Amino acid sequence: MKKxxxxxxxxxxxxxxSQTDKQDSTQIKKFYNASLxxxxxxxxxxxxxxxxxxxxxGSANAQKAVEWGKxxxxxxxxxxxxxxxxxxxxxxxxxxxxxxxxTKKGRVTAPICALGGSVATKGRNGxxxxxxxVQSVKEVEAxxxxxxxxxVFYNRPMQADLIRTFRAYGGAVGQRFNGARVAGKHGAxxxxxxxxxxxxxxxxHTGVMSYGDxxxxxxxxxxxxxxxxSERLHKELxxxxxxxxxxxxSCKTFPDAPSFNVIGELTGSTFPDEYIVVGGHLDSxxxxxxxxxxxxxxxxxxEVLRLFKETGYRPKRSIRVVLFMNEENGSRGGKEYxxxxxxxxxxxxxxxxxxxxxxxPRGFGFNCNDVNYAQILKWxxxxxxxxxxxxxxxxGGSDVGHLNTDDNVIFGLQPDSQRYFDFHHTAIDKxxxxxxxxLELGAATMASMLYLFDKYxxx
Ligand SMILES: [Zn+2]
Numbered sequence: 518m519k520k521x522x523x524x525x526x527x528x529x530x531x532x533x534x535s536q537t538d539k540q541d542s543t544q545i546k547k548f549y550n551a552s553l554x555x556x557x558x559x560x561x562x563x564x565x566x567x568x569x570x571x572x573x574x575g576s577a578n579a580q581k582a583v584e585w586g587k588x589x590x591x592x593x594x595x596x597x598x599x600x601x602x603x604x605x606x607x608x609x610x611x612x613x614x615x616x617x618x619x620t621k622k623g624r625v626t627a628p629i630c631a632l633g634g635s636v637a638t639k640g641r642n643g644x645x646x647x648x649x650x651v652q653s654v655k656e657v658e659a660x661x662x663x664x665x666x667x668x669v670f671y672n673r674p675m676q677a678d679l680i681r682t683f684r685a686y687g688g689a690v691g692q693r694f695n696g697a698r699v700a701g702k703h704g705a706x707x708x709x710x711x712x713x714x715x716x717x718x719x720x721x722h723t724g725v726m727s728y729g730d731x732x733x734x735x736x737x738x739x740x741x742x743x744x745x746x747s748e749r750l751h752k753e754l755x756x757x758x759x760x761x762x763x764x765x766x767s768c769k770t771f772p773d774a775p776s777f778n779v780i781g782e783l784t785g786s787t788f789p790d791e792y793i794v795v796g797g798h799l800d801s802x803x804x805x806x807x808x809x810x811x812x813x814x815x816x817x818x819x820e821v822l823r824l825f826k827e828t829g830y831r832p833k834r835s836i837r838v839v840l841f842m843n844e845e846n847g848s849r850g851g852k853e854y855x856x857x858x859x860x861x862x863x864x865x866x867x868x869x870x871x872x873x874x875x876x877x878p879r880g881f882g883f884n885c886n887d888v889n890y891a892q893i894l895k896w897x898x899x900x901x902x903x904x905x906x907x908x909x910x911x912x913g914g915s916d917v918g919h920l921n922t923d924d925n926v927i928f929g930l931q932p933d934s935q936r937y938f939d940f941h942h943t944a945i946d947k948x949x950x951x952x953x954x955x956l957e958l959g960a961a962t963m964a965s966m967l968y969l970f971d972k973y974x975x976x
Contacts, residue, residue, distance in 0.1 A: 538899070541896075541968075541969065541972075542899055544828065544830060545899055545961075545968070548824050548828060548965050549958070551824050551827050551828055551961075552957040556960065557819075557820055558817055558820040558956050558960045559953040561819060561820075562815075562816045563948060565806075565815065566947060571804065573608070573801065574607065574843040574849075575771065575773075575774035579776060582840075583600065583777045583779055583840075586799060590781035595783050595822060595826075596782055597780075597782040600777040601780055601853065601857065602776075603853040604775060605773060605843040605847060606634075606774075607773060608633055608634055608846065610630075610768050614766040616629040616709075616742070618746070618750050618761075621757065627743070629742045630721040631766040632693060632710070632725070632726040632739045633724060633725045633845065635740065636738050636770075637738060637767045643763055644738065645762070646707060646762065647666075648670045648750065649664055649667045649668070649669055652672065653671070653692065657669055657699050657703060658703075660703070662703065664704060664705040665703065665705065668762050669696065669707070670711075670754075670762070671711060672711045672747050673689055674711060674744075675688070675714070675715050676688055681934065682937060683934055685715065686713055686938060686941075690713055692710050692711070694725065695726075697736070697739035698726075700737065701731060701735055701737040702731070706737055707764065708737060708738075708740075709739070709741070709762065709764070710742065712744050713941065714743075715939075716744065718939075720943040720945055722741050722943050726739055740766060750762065776850075778839055778853065779840040779842075780840075781819075781838045782837045783826070783837075784835050785833050785834040787833040788833055788834045788835075788974070790835070791974070792835050792858075793865075793967055793970055794837045794865060794920065795821045795836070795839075795869045795870075795871075795967060796818050796841055796870055797811045797813070797817065798811045798840075798843075798845070798872060798916055799815055799850075802942045802946075804944040805943060805946040808947050808951045809876075809937065809940045809941065809950050810872070813951055813959070814871035814875075814930075816960070817871045817960040818840070819838055820960035821836075821838065821963050824964040825964065830968060832971045833971055834974070836967065836971065841854065848919075851915060852919055854920075855920050866925050866970070867927075868920045868925070868926075869917065869930065869966065870913060870930070871929070874934065874941075875956040875959055876936065876937065876955050877932060877933045877955045877959075878905055878930060878958050879906065879907045880905050880906055880907025880931050881930060882913070883912060883927075884918075884927040886976075888976040889975050889976050893908060893926075900966075903962065912931065913929050914929045932959055
């Protein structure tokens with residue numbers, strides 16, 4: 518009898534479980550179908566990249582993107598759409614940079630671009646000086662006075678044997694961020710940095726840099742140089758250690774400018790005070806259209822809410838899409854969103870960011886406690902039909918990261934990253950760098966995971 522009872526319990530609970538799974542897999546299938554057959558993400562991305570274009574913080578285009586985002590979210594029939602004011606840095610590149618290597622045979626043009634936040638080269642004539650090549654900021658510290666009067670050339674490549682290319686980026690980007698500050702401290706007159714790119718090509722990659730608390734008069738100009746030109750300059754220095762480099766740039770920092778995060782909300786039916794956020798960053802660098810970085814993440818995040826509406830799923834918790842402003846050169850939007858959330862004591866249980874490109878989704882990186890991670894792993898089989906298999910610890914994103922607490926779940930979409938740094942912060946980060954189908958798969962993957970968090974909550 519007892520045995521029969523246990524058998525009964527086992528059968529009924531497994532029926533309940535399998536029905537739940539069935540419901541979940543049916544809803545997830547609906548998300549993928551809607552995204553792939555009738556998605557809006559690519560159409561949005563086309564507008565954002567082609568009709569608006571590059572949208573660096575403080576620019577007229579960034580403002581256009583804010584208005585566009587608000588307008589599109591309003592069309593989705595969400596419960597609320599609003600703008601959250603935030604002051605952002607305003608830096609402009611000015612006229613196109615010029616650079617060349619002075620070789621025995623003459624000038625060899627070098628593709629460069631000023632790093633975000635850099636000062637211009639002084640005067641009308643640009644800057645010419647001997648080059649000293651280094652592998653790291655540490656090396657410059659050790660060289661000290663030997664860099665005086667020179668252009669420091671940071672040439673440490675991204676590490677090619679790291680399969681997770683964001684780790685390779687993380688391992689090299691310190692040269693870009695701190696290079697000019699440290700070189701300037703030791704009397705260098707300029708700093709050029711090998712582009713953050715695993716490929717050899719002639720597209721320089723911009724990105725943010727910082728002078729820390731360096732006084733204005735001691736700030737030296739800094740630019741990224743293409744990977745191919747880095748190789749050329751390196752070879753030239755092998756032959757002639759006194760090789761000179763010339764560059765000219767006219768970039769400038771203006772006073773901070775007013776801007777906005779764009780926010781839309783589907784208010785929860787059962788737990789409206791529990792918030793789930795999905796977002797990317799609306800600003801982009803100015804060299805191209807910001808398609809992979811991060812137009813893709815913006816339209817995927819918008820698509821998540823649209824997919825909830827289109828498939829008729831009414832969330833139990835409040836789902837917010839946030840189009841964050843100023844991730845690239847200040848993260849002011851991410852910080853301000855978190856500050857207001859804290860001020861209003863809003864309980865953000867989950868936040869998902871898409872800011873790793875619009876390539877084929879592979880999975881997610883989770884920043885959460887063990888209990889929540891155990892729950893997440895139980896959902897993994899639901900994603901197998903879609904070839905989503907990376908459920909890693911660690912991750913999140915630079916905008917949603919500010920919402921991190923000891924017991925919430927902050928996570929990031931992890932698309933295939935092998936080609937991301939071909940485009941990142943370059944003049945070729947355009948619409949044609951993004952594949953429509955891959956973009957749509959990413960949006961459906963994000964919606965599916967947020968659906969599960971909405972339905973089951975966190976532990
Ligand atoms: Zn980005």
